[in-house]
Amino acid sequence: MKWSLLTLAVLLPLSSQLWAADDCATTIEGNDAMQFNLNRIAVPASCDEFTVELKHTGKLDRSVMGHNWVLTEKADKDAVVESAVKAGLDEGYLDESDDRVIAATKLLGGGETDSVTFDTSQLQNDKPYEYFCSFPGHESVMRGTLIVE
Ligand code: ZN
Secondary structure, eight states: OHHHHHHHHHHHHHHHHHHHHHHTEEEEEEOTTSOBSOSEEEEOTTOSEEEEEEEEOSOSOHHHHOBOOEEEEGGGHHHHHHHHHHHOGGGTSOOTTOTTOOEEOOOBOTTOEEEEEEEGGGOOTTSOEEEEOOSTTTTTTSEEEEEEO
C-alpha cells in the first residue's frame, strides 16, 4: 500500500508535466530550399513558458544554408536582422547582446536540431511578433507570425 501511494505521488506530477509540454511547445522545420514549414505559431495564453524546436531537415552546411529561429517584436525585426548579419557566421548570425531578441536557437546546418524555451510573460496579446531565420537573405522568405491566443 505504501509503495503504490509513493508510485502515484511520483507519477502524477510527471504526467502533468508531459501534458503541459505537449501543449506549450512546437516543432518547426527548415530545409535546403530555404523554407520553414510553418508561417504561423500560436502560443496558448495558458502557457507560462513555450518551447520551439527547430529541425534542419536538409543536408547543406550551416555556412551555406544555415537556419536559426529568432523571435522579435515585428517592429524590431529589420534592426535585429541588420545586427545579426553584422555579427557574422562565427557568431551564428546573431548579436547576443541585442536585447530586442526575445528568443533564438543556434544556427543549424543540415540534420541538426536545437530548441529554445522562453518566458511567455514577455509577450503581450495585442502585439504582433515575428520569427525568422537571420542568415543573410533568408528572412524575406523564412518568416512567420507568432501570436498569443
Ligand atoms: Zn536560414
